[in-house]
Amino acid sequence: MERRSFLRGAVVGGSATAFGGTLWRGSAAADPAQPGAGPYGPLEPADARGIRLPEGFTSRVVARSGQRVAGTSYTWHPAPDGGACFADGDGWIYVSNSEVTPSGGAGSIRFTAAGEVAGAYRILSGTRQNCAGGATPWGTWLSCEEVDRGYVYETDPRGAHAAVRRDAMGRFTHEAAAADPDRQVVYLTEDVSDGCFYRFRPRTWGSLSAGTLEVLRMGPGTSGPVTWAPVPDPSGATAATRHQVAGAKRFDGGEGCHYGAAEGVCWFTTKGDGRVWRYDAAAETLQLAYDDSLVPGTAPLTGVDNVTGSRTGDLYVAEDGGTMEICLITPDEVVAPFLRVEGQGGSEITGPAFTPDGTRLYFSSQRGTTGSSSGGITYEVTGPFRT
Template identity: 55%
Template structure:
């Protein structure tokens, strides 16, 4: 197997890490990088694609849930173009909903697929219309989907994934080229990425939790070496314009092309595409680390970092925008490995990776598919439920 299919990654910093409430990433970077002695936790990908064009590890299967422009089987709803960021939501009947953004203009918005407790598609419908370039977003602890518009005057829209409807604009979360948002239910704050070359990393503190009507928006200021463990403090900014356009722009730190953002276990993970990095901010300490930097690992399988999610086993899954269309994962035993690969989609990108509430199914999309029409997949198999 080619070296890019798995590469050990460590030595990003000299000290031990203490990320998350359980110190999950402690000592991840204890040894120098070297080729891994074996595949990732799920084994090697198959040598040939399945019927849906996916290379998967042994024991995993795929099915196509939806194709852009076609009616979702089991519903009367045509699936949107350019499916992007997504998340799953548990429903009272034991089923779940997968919400998916549409990164198009005009009329991007969000669609959703409703599943029964057994995983059959029961319905599909729109939960947001009339918005532009809805790229990524994030789920809230109270069961709504925050959809982010990726353009200079973009906003965040809060949507109810449980039924057809129209989202509510949340201007207090800022006016900028939004990408993704992660909600910290313990500290009661939101963290947001901005997808521009001079973007910032933002924090929003609601005036009255969990209402997003008003609150304080701030941009991160990083002090120290991010490869050794830097500290973050916060600079108040106006929600009416990007931080880079405000008088205090020089007081905040530039993050080069913010992409995916996900909260798990007291840590906010996010990616920046222009320097191919995966970051981790430990909220209790304000400590910021670079978990992965492609420039430090020539031949690594992970390039074009984009959407990110975390499994029940605290594996960090990262979608690739382009490259060889892999979904890669970062594991605590110092490996970056590909989990799956979509074959034959050379002009597309992976997006919207999200686990079902029980952790047994993974959803993701090839945004432009083979012919410009997106394809949304479900992957089922023996995903690990606990951290090793």
């Protein structure tokens, strides 16, 4: 019997237990999250854009691949992927990667305090397969190349400064990045079936030009203490970075990554096995927060990919495929759909990111209704988010 079917059957047979917030509190005996009623209630019928949302929430389209962003001269890039929001005076900026080769790169949309588009422009060009990335505390966007021996590029969301390639952060199949200002490190995921989980320790916090790339080591299993070891050759010239350190923990397709400052935890996803992981940075322990094979019946969250967090501690996990949903995992370890995109089964959901005040959520359908990278659609959702 296939492992995932066996585990799902075991849960149905009674091995699942009730949940009481133990993952967020860091209990070593915590169980992975399970389906339940979400804080916003059930999804309503699809709106005119094919988006199903809870009552009180609305959506709008802010950009389409191959078309000019309304009121600007910038043509929105193909295959929009990872994204983040940055404060900009009274308004904000949404940054989005472009997961295509050879052009790749990233673009930005600037919004006024009222949510109106005030500008759009390119911030990174000439790179390859820019998938996810992450924001830094000093207001830059790290755009990651998801190719063999790919780079991380540090970009300016406002477009005032040229992007800089950050070689010291290693050359591998980069996916996402999450800055931890408390320990002054940046966590990095690797999207291959036997990938690793890394952290970059800058020589000087606030500068990514030099530092030490480290890889997580851990014994067998899905929870327990971890250690970190330097990667001897971050360039990957002598051997792939994931093969350089004995005992490096393997992860099946590292995807999204998010650091929750309030709880001191870095969350990351692995699409190959449908898991969400919880790394307690203070305790240096790893736990399994969600596994779709440990859900009885049909799992509400599959194809785990990009991830972000709200100000109240909810995790929002986007699906690559699945039922084209963004699901949330609450601090009480309840998994529930927050939205579903109808009629776009050949796409995936990417780039979820909240505005600085937590009242608007942006995301993209990477290939839209066409199933092609030229058909990407970027949306905004507003409503009574918990703030």
